[in-house]
Amino acid sequence: MYTTIQLTDILNMPKVKRLHLINSIVGFKSANLIGTKNTNGRSNVAVFSSIIHMGSNPPIVGMVLRPTSVPRHTYENIKNFGFYTINHVHHKFIANAHQTSAKYKKSVSEFDACDFTEYYSPEFPAPYVRESKVKIGVSFVEEHPIKINNTLLVVGQIMEIILPEKAIEKDGFVKLSKLGTTTINGLDMYGKVQALSRFEEAKVNKPLQEKKKD
Amino acid sequence: MYTTIQLTDILNMPKVKRLHLINSIVGFKSANLIGTKNTNGRSNVAVFSSIIHMGSNPPIVGMVLRPTSVPRHTYENIKNFGFYTINHVHHKFIANAHQTSAKYKKSVSEFDACDFTEYYSPEFPAPYVRESKVKIGVSFVEEHPIKINNTLLVVGQIMEIILPEKAIEKDGFVKLSKLGTTTINGLDMYGKVQALSRFEEAKVNKPLQEKKKD
Numbered sequence: 001m002y003t004t005i006q007l008t009d010i011l012n013m014p015k016v017k018r019l020h021l022i023n024s025i026v027g028f029k030s031a032n033l034i035g036t037k038n039t040n041g042r043s044n045v046a047v048f049s050s051i052i053h054m055g056s057n058p059p060i061v062g063m064v065l066r067p068t069s070v071p072r073h074t075y076e077n078i079k080n081f082g083f084y085t086i087n088h089v090h091h092k093f094i095a096n097a098h099q100t101s102a103k104y105k106k107s108v109s110e111f112d113a114c115d116f117t118e119y120y121s122p123e124f125p126a127p128y129v130r131e132s133k134v135k136i137g138v139s140f141v142e143e144h145p146i147k148i149n150n151t152l153l154v155v156g157q158i159m160e161i162i163l164p165e166k167a168i169e170k171d172g173f174v175k176l177s178k179l180g181t182t183t184i185n186g187l188d189m190y191g192k193v194q195a196l197s198r199f200e201e202a203k204v205n206k207p208l209q210e211k212k213k214d
Numbered sequence: 215m216y217t218t219i220q221l222t223d224i225l226n227m228p229k230v231k232r233l234h235l236i237n238s239i240v241g242f243k244s245a246n247l248i249g250t251k252n253t254n255g256r257s258n259v260a261v262f263s264s265i266i267h268m269g270s271n272p273p274i275v276g277m278v279l280r281p282t283s284v285p286r287h288t289y290e291n292i293k294n295f296g297f298y299t300i301n302h303v304h305h306k307f308i309a310n311a312h313q314t315s316a317k318y319k320k321s322v323s324e325f326d327a328c329d330f331t332e333y334y335s336p337e338f339p340a341p342y343v344r345e346s347k348v349k350i351g352v353s354f355v356e357e358h359p360i361k362i363n364n365t366l367l368v369v370g371q372i373m374e375i376i377l378p379e380k381a382i383e384k385d386g387f388v389k390l391s392k393l394g395t396t397t398i399n400g401l402d403m404y405g406k407v408q409a410l411s412r413f414e415e416a417k418v419n420k421p422l423q424e425k426k427k428d
Contacts, residue, residue, distance in 0.1 A: 001378065001379045001380070002376055002377065002378055002379065003376070003377065003378075003379040003382075004335065004337075004374055004375070004376050005374060005375045005376075005377075006337065006373070006374050007272075007273070007371070007372065007373050007374065010272075010273050010372065010375075011271070011272065013386070015271070016385060016386065017385060017386035018270050018271060018273075018386065019270050019386070020383075020385050020386035020387040020388075021270075021375075021382065021386040021387070021388060022267065022269075022270040022271075022273045022372070023267055023270060024386075024387050024388040024389075024390065025267075025348065025350060025372075025375060025377075025388055026244055026246070026265050026266065026267050026275050026300060026350065027243075027244025027245060027246055027265060027302060027390065027395060027397070028242055028243070028244055028245070028390060028395065028397040028407060029241075029242070029244065029266070029267065030240055030241025030242055030243065031241060031242070032240070032241055049267075050266060050267065050268075051240050051241060052240065052243070052264060052266050052278060053236065053237055053239075053240050053243065053263075053264065053278075054264075054278050054360065054363065054365055055236075055280075055360075055362075055363040055365055056232050056233050056235075056236035056237060057225070057229070057232060057236075057363075058221075058224075058225065058362065058363065059221070059224050059232075059236045060360070060362060060363050060365075061240050062278065062360075062367070064266060064267075064268050064276070066269075086240060088241060091410060094410060094411060094413075095411070095413065095422050098413045098416055098422060099416045099422045100416070101415075101416045102416035102417050102418045103418060104418055105418075108418075113418075121218060123218075123220065134239065136239060136240065141362050142360070142361055142362060144358040144360070144367065146268060146269075146274070146276075146356070146358070146369055147356055148269075148272065148274060148355050148356060148369065148371070149268065149269040149271075149272065149274050151268055151269055151274075153276070153358065153367055155360055155362065157221070157362070158221065158224065158236070158239075159220070159221050160218055160219060160220050160221065161218070161219045161224075161235075161239060162216055162217070162218050162219075163216065163217065163219075163239075164215065164216055164217075165215045165216065165217040166215070168217075168235065169234075171230060171231060171234050172227070172230065172231035172232065172233070172234035172235040172238075173234040173235070173238050173400050173401075173403070174234075174235060174238040174239055174400070175238075175399065175403065176238065176241065176242060176399050177399070177405060181241060181242070182242075182410070183241070183242040183397055183407055185389065185390050185391070185407070185409070186387050186388070187387075188412050188413045188414075188415075188425065189387070189389065189409055189410075189411070189412045190410045190411055190413075191391060191407040191408055191409050191410055192407070192408045192410055193242060193397055193399070193405040193406070193407055193408075194405055194406045194407075194408060195399070195403055195404075195405050196305060196308060196396070196403075196404045196405055196406055197308060197309075197403070197404055198402050198403045199308075199309065199312045199402045199404075200402075201315075201402075202312055202313045202314070202315045202316035203316050204316045204317060204318055204319075204322075204327075208309050208312060208313050211402065
């Protein structure tokens with residue numbers, strides 16, 4: 001039995017029900033810890049499910065945040081410091097990752113409060129999460145205020161990527177399911193991914209082929 | 215053994231290697247078919263992995279696209295017609311979904327070419343994909359040109375959601391793994407998701423609790 005929910009139904013829902021429904025409905029999301037530093041040198045780390053790929057040449061990533069609400073420390077730090085890190089959430093530490101979404105005071109580092117370890121590479125000033133198998137250093141590039149709801153798209157350029165050498169396949173692809181990277185559904189569900197198929201580039205008038213395994 | 219890849223390494227990579235690496239590196243992505251119609255009434259459907267949640271009240275979704283390259287029909291149709299649909303990619307039809315990324319001529323409907331069925335709800339003018347278990351009707355709201363790489367963020371408002379009634383849990387959450395919704399890794403890998411845990415809202419100085427099952 002299918003049901004149809006109209007915009008007016010959504011707007012009239014109790015707040016929590018609307019949050020869960022709308023956050024879960026457009027599909028699976030990335031699961032990342034964003035590492036930042038404020039101008040006093042205090043580190044911060046917070047879980048985000050809104051990191052997206054925006055381009056490969058140059059390598060560009062976006063994230064959506066709401067600067068007027070929690071977790072606002074992340075946004076302030078990105079703007080003031082100019083550099084931040086994206087660190088994959090492994091299935092072994094989903095509880096610690098989720099705990100970073102608690103409203104800690106500015107004087108507390110979530111690295112300490114949630115049992116993560118700061119890691120610095122020789123070339124990059126923002127704190128990575130040592131426990132993450134994939135670490136990405138990003139430099140702030142531009143921001144776009146979204147008029148309809150006062151959210152913000154923050155756009156950054158990838159400056160470095162740290163990952164297990166073996167995870168990079170011959171053609172450059174990184175199979176995240178092999179690395180234990182999770183995905184987020186809605187506000188609070190974490191999931192593991194089972195790879196189904198890779199496909200060759202689709203062509204008109206030619207049957208689609210699965211990619212051969214390495 | 216970890217390896218570090220710097221921005222200059224990325225910029226100097228062969229194009230295909232860079233595409234696969236950068237597209238796969240920031241995490242799992244949503245898997246959706248975008249249904250549109252042009253002003254002559256011809257329908258179009260194309261797979262996208264760039265749909266993101268941007269807000270719940272009002273319900274807002276974003277998508278990133280490159281208007282100067284394929285699949286540009288989707289963008290033209292969204293701008294000219296004003297309405298489009300987001301339809302989840304189920305694991306049973308990942309090959310058909312991927313085939314929609316072939317460069318079909320404007321005169322061809324990918325609904326026909328890739329064996330999908332158009333479905334229209336009484337309240338919404340853009341074509342849904344009948345085979346998708348979750349269908350979302352969206353109205354165009356605003357667009358933001360990204361300066362650094364000429365991509366575009368298209369922002370829309372959810373007008374209706376059609377889904378199996380049983381899929382909505384008591385608190386509004388929709389568990390996508392139960393519905394067979396897939397996730398995309400990189401350009402061409404499709405995966406199934408296994409739910410691990412849902413967590414209660416994280417609080418400072420309180421151990422994180424898993425949500426009890428319904």
